[in-house]
Amino acid sequence: MDNLHQPPLVVTNLSCQRDDRLLFSDLSFSLNHGEILLLEGSNGSGKTSLLRILCGFREADAGEIFWCGEAMADSRYFADMAYVGHADGSKKELTVLENLKFAQALKQVGRYSIEQALEKVQLSGYDDNLLQTLSAGQKRRLSLARLLITDNRLWILDEPFTSLDRQGIVLIESLMAEHVAQGGMVILTSHHDLSLPFNAIQRIHLDSCH
Amino acid sequence: MSWIPTPISRFFHRTSSPPHFYALANRWLPWLTALFLLLLGAGLYGGLYLAPADYQQGDSYRIIYVHVPAAWMSLFIYVLMAVMGAIALVWRMKLAEVMLISSAPIGAGFTFIALVTGSLWGKPMWGTWWVWDARLTSELILLFLYLGVISLYGAIEDKKAAAKAVSILALVGVVNIPIIHYSVEWWNTLHQGPTVTKIDKPSIHVSMLVPLLLMALAFKVYYLIAVLQAAKLELVRREASSQWVKNLLETKL
């Protein structure tokens, strides 16, 4: 379906305003297999708004988003993407395993089994722990496990490094590197710079967009 | 919108652009005001002076010249709001959102007038200010529906989201209005026995009917005037940062 010449994600002339303030306008970019897009900018520059538009939570004031040549709403976009936001998106009264099983039921089963994914995010053995007994960093890693157990090509990560220690940051970067190496795509916002030598990394600096 | 003929869709497209609408509203308002005064004068003259007194109710029936048109308008405006809501949701037309929001307080006002005049009329009829009559009860529930729309819009800070929310609410409300109306009617016949409603007398004399229709038209035109005024204000408030509003302010100053 999607040939190599046409990037799967194409965004054209996107603009967004909030409370009468123009956050960005005429923003166009595309993302190809194996690429990472890093959104930079100060607080309030519209990074999160852009991510929420890309998730379909927010409507852009102008512009369009295409996935594999089709408009986002008509395409398989939501079957192909996964999102980790500020909130965990998991229930604190459920165990790690119950949370992941539910996440799997909402999407398609992905590359890794739940056990494998927990091992990768260094949470193995925590299967039956209630989420409320985990630390903030562990919850964050659990959200990342959700990316691994569901079938997806595009990861959208909003500030994935918050509340993670050095080791956790290295973990995310290695997961991203692996995802990208297999042809996946990542869009993320971050205050940190990425430390791994990613060769295909696009940057959009939102402060300079208007 | 391919099934709509091009000239019509072009007209809608042009009219729905805020600056164009603003100018158009300004041009229409004096004419509408003149028409309203004409209709109101004729209606009141016909209703209060020319029409004979009712043989049963005497002069007190004359309140229908306010009550009935207000009651008609209360329902009419809610349906109109739902239509605007559908347009706003399907075609994302900003003007429809603005018209919906601007209509709500006017509709609530008409509903309130219908309730007050109904109760004033009820005093000589039933000997009490309030009777749980089916029509009055439905009207009261309609007022609640209007107040729900207004307070929901007020409560949501992001006005784009708020407009979407009230569009959904207006559509939900309009589906429910007939259900509420018939259930209240049914409830009324069960609990009270048939109430003597003086409105649906089988025949109404022409000399009474004509002023009533004139008043109904006058109320419709009044609604148009009020909604255009409110919509103008709402548009300017929403588009305060856009170029056309800035130009407008400069010419005014």
Place this chain on the structure above:
Amino acid sequence: MSLTTAFFAIIRRDLLLAFRRRAELANPLLFFVMVVTLFPLAVGAQPNLLQAMAPGVIWVAALLAALLSLDNLFRSDFEDGSLEQLLLSPHSLSILVLGKILAHWLVTGLPLLLVAPLLALFLGLPQAAMGTLWLTLILATPMLSLIGAIGVALTVGLRRGGMILSLLVLPLYIPVLIFASNAVDRAASGLPVTAQLNILLAMLILALVLVPLPTSAALKMSVN
């Protein structure tokens, strides 16, 4: 996974959550019983008066209890980001929402059946009306969850949505109140109630079909 799996997964999850938070489970039920208890204290304990008021009192209390429990429907999902994940599912949001509403009813509406005999006893409702009371509860409480879901979906993003929620939802509850309490009233006098029950059933089917769509549209608006 398939839509059916997702539908049942969401019901299973919400029931499990309700079980884990079982301390909260009894609250609407207690509220229901307490509101009904207030009436004899307020209007006096004449058996005739109470019996005449019983259907209305029970149904008004059921309405208020449902209203009180509605906030749980989407609030915690909204706060912990689960709602966002729900929206990102490739499955139809309307069906998933229907699953949530069904789970909500199983947890808050169905238990009312358990305490209904107690209240009937308190208010002196004739034995003959008991069956009808149960039937109306079975037919009409799902509607309270369904119609309420639209209201909650519209107000879940608001910090103080509670008052507005009641303003939005209560007028829409009126037909349910009229037919359900009337059915119980008639049953207490030994009259047939088929018409009322049929109308309630028709309204329930209508609500089942029509409610998920505006609810999911409103949720999308609220997540924004």
